[in-house]
Amino acid sequence: MKTYLIILLTAAYFALSAAGVSAQRYAFVDMQYIMSNIPAYEAAQEQLNQLSQKWEKEIQDLYADVEQLYKKYQKESVLLSPDMKTQREEEIIQLENSAKKLQRQYFGPEGELMKRQQALIQPIQEKVSGAIKEIADRDNLDAVFDMASNAGVVYVNPRQNISDEVLEILGYSK
Template sequence: MKKTIFILFFTLVTVTGAFAQRFAYVDSEYILKQMPEYSSAQKQIEALSVSWQKEVDQRFQEIDRLYKAYQADQVLMTADMKKRREAEIADKEKTAKDFQRQKFGPDGELASKSNAIIKPIQDKMAKAIQAVAENENLDMVFDKNSEVIMLYANPRYDKSADVLTKLGLKSTKTTK
């Protein structure tokens, strides 16, 4: 009888242990904000954006200036002159919009530059997260800022500070 209870208990503990999984989460936004190279990358991207936006604004100001001049001169123009000026303004407007789309569109230069600059930093963070997970025998690590809905997260499972330590950075978060 004792042997049967022991085997049943051992089986129950083994089965329960096999299904026990260890979870943790990280706050990737917080980790990235603590990384100096991320701040530097953000500034670099912002500088590019500002530079290109100035150029876009200049192009549209030029179009506005041409349109106002056209309106002022319109009464003195022949039909042929009007068509030429309208075509010139329309062509400049199309060129400006194409430039804006090329720089700021979903597949534009800003998006690709941003991806190229930020991806290595995100990869570095991902490797650190993986190292922490392996060191602590975690089965899954969630990102607090991802699309996964986390209705409650116990702060003791927050491994963001451990990831920062792995990256050689100091955490400013206080744990409770």
């Protein structure tokens, strides 16, 4: 009787677990492909690149000034009084600190570049995410993975790639 009960409970357990497992539906997108086909994203990237180059040049010019002042100081240091040496050293340090401050202001984690990037690119990313969610809801998908991030994705059947559908919903059909 005990054996019969154990067999019955084991069979019930496997039947219930098998019933609980359902086929999950998934799809893949290539975010790089999607973004590269959105003109607003390309324009935003170009604008960010131009700003970055402009700011990099500004910072490089400041560091060049620091280097020039330092070389001049080295040449003249034997002729300078101790007070003049201290004054020149402080000038050099001040200029170098202002260059570092400017670098943080432009390129730091809370810098201007990050703020501009959020302002320009985040709205586009939100639209893309909305389109992906719309397709996932429509097709009853459980998960959508990004192929561009290579997060463990080794192979994707092209049928599962919904990148073109995302672009179509956004109005950028190929």
